[in-house]
Amino acid sequence: MHDTAHAAAHHGPPTTFIRKHxxxxxxxxxxxxxxxxxxxxxxxxxxxxxxxxxxLGWQNAAIPGLHLLSSAGAPGNVMTPEYYLQLMTMHAxxxxxxxxxxxxxxxxxxxxxxxxxxxxxxxxxHFNMMSFWTTFxxxxxxxxxxxxxxxxxxxxxxxxAPLSAVGSVAGPGQGAGVVIWATSLAIFCVGQLFxxxxxxxxxxxxxxxxxxxxxxxLPTWAWxxxxxxxxxxxxxLMPACILLILDHVAGTSFFVPSNLVINDQLxxxxxxxxxxxxxxxxxxGHPEVYIAIVPGxxxxxxxxxxxxxxPMLSHRVLVYSMGAIAVLSYLVYGHHMxxxxxxPVSSIAFSFPTLAITIPSTIIxxxxxxxxxxxxxxINSASLxxxxxxxxxxxxxxxxxxxxxxxLQILLHATYFVVAHFHFTMAIAAIFGIFSGTYFWFPKMWGxxxxxxxxxxxxxxxxxxxxxxxxxxxxxxxxxxxxxxxSFPADYMQPLVGLHQFITxxxxxxxxxxxxxxYNLIHSRFWGEPAPDNPWxxxxxxxSTSSPPPWDNFGGRHMVxxxxxxxxxxxxxVGDYVMQDSPEQVKTEHxxx
Amino acid sequence: MAKFFAITILVIxxxxxxxxxxxxxxxxxxxxxxxxxxxxxxxETMWEAGISFLASQILLAWFIWxxxxxxxxxxxxxxxxxxxxxxxxxxxxxxxEVFALGIFGIKAWGNIYFTxxxxxxxxxxxxxxxxAFYFRYPGPDGKFGPLHPDKISEANQNFFGLxxxxxxxxxxxxxxxxxxxxxxxxxxxxxxxxxVSHSFYVxxxxxxxxxxxxxxxxxxxxxxxIGRYExxxxxxxxxxxxxxxxxxxxxxxxxxxxxxxxxxxxx
Numbered sequence: 001m002h003d004t005a006h007a008a009a010h011h012g013p014p015t016t017f018i019r020k021h022x023x024x025x026x027x028x029x030x031x032x033x034x035x036x037x038x039x040x041x042x043x044x045x046x047x048x049x050x051x052x053x054x055x056l057g058w059q060n061a062a063i064p065g066l067h068l069l070s071s072a073g074a075p076g077n078v079m080t081p082e083y084y085l086q087l088m089t090m091h092a093x094x095x096x097x098x099x100x101x102x103x104x105x106x107x108x109x110x111x112x113x114x115x116x117x118x119x120x121x122x123x124x125x126h127f128n129m130m131s132f133w134t135t136f137x138x139x140x141x142x143x144x145x146x147x148x149x150x151x152x153x154x155x156x157x158x159x160x161a162p163l164s165a166v167g168s169v170a171g172p173g174q175g176a177g178v179v180i181w182a183t184s185l186a187i188f189c190v191g192q193l194f195x196x197x198x199x200x201x202x203x204x205x206x207x208x209x210x211x212x213x214x215x216x217x218l219p220t221w222a223w224x225x226x227x228x229x230x231x232x233x234x235x236x237l238m239p240a241c242i243l244l245i246l247d248h249v250a251g252t253s254f255f256v257p258s259n260l261v262i263n264d265q266l267x268x269x270x271x272x273x274x275x276x277x278x279x280x281x282x283x284x285g286h287p288e289v290y291i292a293i294v295p296g297x298x299x300x301x302x303x304x305x306x307x308x309x310x311p312m313l314s315h316r317v318l319v320y321s322m323g324a325i326a327v328l329s330y331l332v333y334g335h336h337m338x339x340x341x342x343x344p345v346s347s348i349a350f351s352f353p354t355l356a357i358t359i360p361s362t363i364i365x366x367x368x369x370x371x372x373x374x375x376x377x378x379i380n381s382a383s384l385x386x387x388x389x390x391x392x393x394x395x396x397x398x399x400x401x402x403x404x405x406x407x408l409q410i411l412l413h414a415t416y417f418v419v420a421h422f423h424f425t426m427a428i429a430a431i432f433g434i435f436s437g438t439y440f441w442f443p444k445m446w447g448x449x450x451x452x453x454x455x456x457x458x459x460x461x462x463x464x465x466x467x468x469x470x471x472x473x474x475x476x477x478x479x480x481x482x483x484x485x486x487s488f489p490a491d492y493m494q495p496l497v498g499l500h501q502f503i504t505x506x507x508x509x510x511x512x513x514x515x516x517x518x519y520n521l522i523h524s525r526f527w528g529e530p531a532p533d534n535p536w537x538x539x540x541x542x543x544s545t546s547s548p549p550p551w552d553n554f555g556g557r558h559m560v561x562x563x564x565x566x567x568x569x570x571x572x573x574v575g576d577y578v579m580q581d582s583p584e585q586v587k588t589e590h591x592x593x
Numbered sequence: 594m595a596k597f598f599a600i601t602i603l604v605i606x607x608x609x610x611x612x613x614x615x616x617x618x619x620x621x622x623x624x625x626x627x628x629x630x631x632x633x634x635x636x637e638t639m640w641e642a643g644i645s646f647l648a649s650q651i652l653l654a655w656f657i658w659x660x661x662x663x664x665x666x667x668x669x670x671x672x673x674x675x676x677x678x679x680x681x682x683x684x685x686x687x688x689x690e691v692f693a694l695g696i697f698g699i700k701a702w703g704n705i706y707f708t709x710x711x712x713x714x715x716x717x718x719x720x721x722x723x724x725a726f727y728f729r730y731p732g733p734d735g736k737f738g739p740l741h742p743d744k745i746s747e748a749n750q751n752f753f754g755l756x757x758x759x760x761x762x763x764x765x766x767x768x769x770x771x772x773x774x775x776x777x778x779x780x781x782x783x784x785x786x787x788x789v790s791h792s793f794y795v796x797x798x799x800x801x802x803x804x805x806x807x808x809x810x811x812x813x814x815x816x817x818x819i820g821r822y823e824x825x826x827x828x829x830x831x832x833x834x835x836x837x838x839x840x841x842x843x844x845x846x847x848x849x850x851x852x853x854x855x856x857x858x859x860x
Contacts, residue, residue: 081833082832174831260742264745274805308669313672344707355694363679363680372656374671387598394645395609398649405698408631408698411796414828456594467609475612478620479619486835490825
């Protein structure tokens with residue numbers, strides 16, 4: 001397992017600028033490239049959300065410069081209803097794929113998996129490089145849709161057929177826009193498959209001496225579970241996207257049934273199934289929710305343990321629970337389709353696994369809370385965001401009680417209640433995981449400390465701001481406010497406009513607060529204080545090397561692991577912790593209950 | 594800092610619960626025979642979710658308050674009973690809670706989907722298209738004429754693609770842009786989509802069902818209160834999605850008969 005594996009991952013130090021910074025084989029550079037890509041995507045997604053929110057609060061508001069993005073979509077700088085849908089679709093697509101998948105999984109996973117496993121690099125560095133550049137191409141292709149034809153697709157990130165499959169007759173962006181969208185995601189899937197095919201064998205086969213699976217830190221377990229989900233779910237999305245492209249360019253009818261009439265024209269399609277797309281999409285789509293959130297669970301746990309100065313109540317229970325969530329995620333996808341026309345008995349069948357997924361989720365939350373009991377919690381930007389992650393995950397989790405039940409989806413399906421649920425779980429909680437990981441690992445990744453004061457200001461604005469934005473979404477949903485509306489002409493929705501305006505103000509404020517983070521990130525990268533090797537007195541292998549690590553991670557050392565990953569609350573020669581690779585024998589100072 | 598954070602979590606949790614407790618924003622009033630079961634299920638779930646939410650957030654806040662800082666001389670402690678007790682609590686308490694919700698919820702769902710409509714239910718056909726609903730009543734003969742998609746023409750106001758010249762059953766069909774039904778009379782709704790997916794969402798009726806191109810779906814319900822309500826589309830269907838709505842008038846039997854006669858005269 002160990003020595004031969006080191007040889008398999010070996011490559012020499014980079015000798016040229018291109019090899020070092022562009023087409024790098026070094027997993028750390030690739031991780032940083034993914035982080036940069038995620039950052040670019042989140043800025044795009046955030047600006048799009050600002051534009052959407054301004055429109056939802058004040059439909060006739062002129063947004064200076066918007067016509068430069070699309071003269072047809074924003075005549076006189078006022079957004080049209082269809083352009084609202086186009087920007088909404090791009091907001092969701094960039095956020096779900098290029099932020100929530102890329103940053104917590106591909107960026108941090110790439111940087112830290114080989115270090116956490118004590119090896120030199122990924123098993124297939126060339127594939128790893130291709131993983132990033134394939135994803136980058138996918139990103140560029142998606143961006144292209146803003147500038148081609150009549151703009152990006154307006155079909156939402158779920159791209160339900162037949163709206164997505166019949167072409168431009170269905171509306172702006174439904175021709176070239178959909179083809180670009182599906183092409184980009186098919187390429188994206190290839191990139192993620194390359195990534196998973198590196199992560200899994202790295203964790204299974206390249207672990208250093210003494211590093212059993214149970215000695216892996218929790219984020220690496222999370223990335224392992226996520227990789228397995230990615231391998232099986234992206235490989236379903238990719239063919240679905242290819243079939244969708246064929247419906248556009250090859251005259252096929254995979255997702256379009258016969259006898260459809262659009263603009264008084266009988267459509268030249270027959271024999272397809274609209275529900276087939278939904279099944280394929282959600283078979284990918286629900287695991288994707290956990291692809292976004294599970295790495296955050298691992299990262300938040302990792303940060304919290306270091307801050308609490310004690311291990312989790314049970315490392316194994318957390319791992320088993322994340323694994324249970326991963327398995328169940330394939331059995332629950334039908335809850336997105338309760339009122340889709342699927343057999344209503346199937347809705348009941350999908351309802352119970354959905355309710356059951358509450359159990360491992362609750363176990364994880366209770367283990368976090370139980371572990372906080374009796375801790376000596378250090379408060380800093382990283383731990384604040386990790387604790388914020390727990391709060392957000394709880395809030396997002398309890399709304400799942402409602403959406404798991406077919407009878408309640410009669411009221412709540414496709415309303416803002418759903419928007420609240422998935423933003424709290426897969427979006428905000430996951431982003432809190434990313435922030436927590438950034439504040440925690442920045443010293444290791446870039447060799448400099450981030451500004452702690454700015455980090456805390458950023459946390460307070462973000463924590464309060466996100467609750468101000470997303471908690472009212474629940475109330476809108478309870479009142480029956482349908483999502484994906486560019487305005488609210490229904491009589492019963494009119495009283496909700498004031499609440500939308502409040503949310504818009506909160507979104508602009510919270511979004512602006514992210515500029516503090518951006519400033520802190522860029523300023524600290526170049527002018528931050530130099531970071532020591534182990535600024536947090538942490539135990540796992542990334543803190544046993546320099547900040548930043550050398551190209552081969554451990555300067556030629558063959559790592560040997562002697563301890564579980566989280567030996568805190570012990571008496572050792574260095575303090576209340578012992579490094580994972582330290583041969584020192586220690587005894588615990590935990591007080592038994 | 595930790596104590597301030599704990600207070601913030603507590604304040605946010607309580608403020609979040611206030612509008613729910615005060616029922617500030619709530620579903621429109623239920624006017625269906627089956628809706629009470631859904632509303633009861635909603636109330637039950639709100640209690641369970643609300644208690645879980647508040648208890649978890651309060652516990653989080655309390656532990657942050659209590660266990661932050663280095664506290665020299667104090668050893669770190671483990672939670673009494675360790676993880677085993679917590680796992681058992683999650684499996685037993687939450688397991689029972691959510692499975693009870695699931696089992697009781699079947700009844701509310703089954704009222705709509707697992708019971709057949711009565712033989713004397715009023716048949717109404719609804720067609721969804723970008724970006725309007727159209728309704729069809731069978732007329733005095735009680736039969737719907739067949740549909741011919743190739744004859745659909747918005748320009749000629751032949752929304753359903755009827756061919757009364759060839760199909761006698763179509764001649765007395767009544768096509769309307771607004772839906773009217775008699776109060777306390779069961780309705781059998783036959784749904785089909787003309788172009789893309791749409792949805793038939795009537796919050797007041799506690800009815801929500803997608804239109805699926807290529808599939809004919811049926812629903813049945815009884816409205817119990819006279820009034821005018823809104824039908825909206827909840828499935829993204831294109832640029833005019835936000836504006837796709839129709840009105841549902843629940844009338845006395847006499848008013849409904851008069852309305853139908855008036856509409857028939859206008860065909």
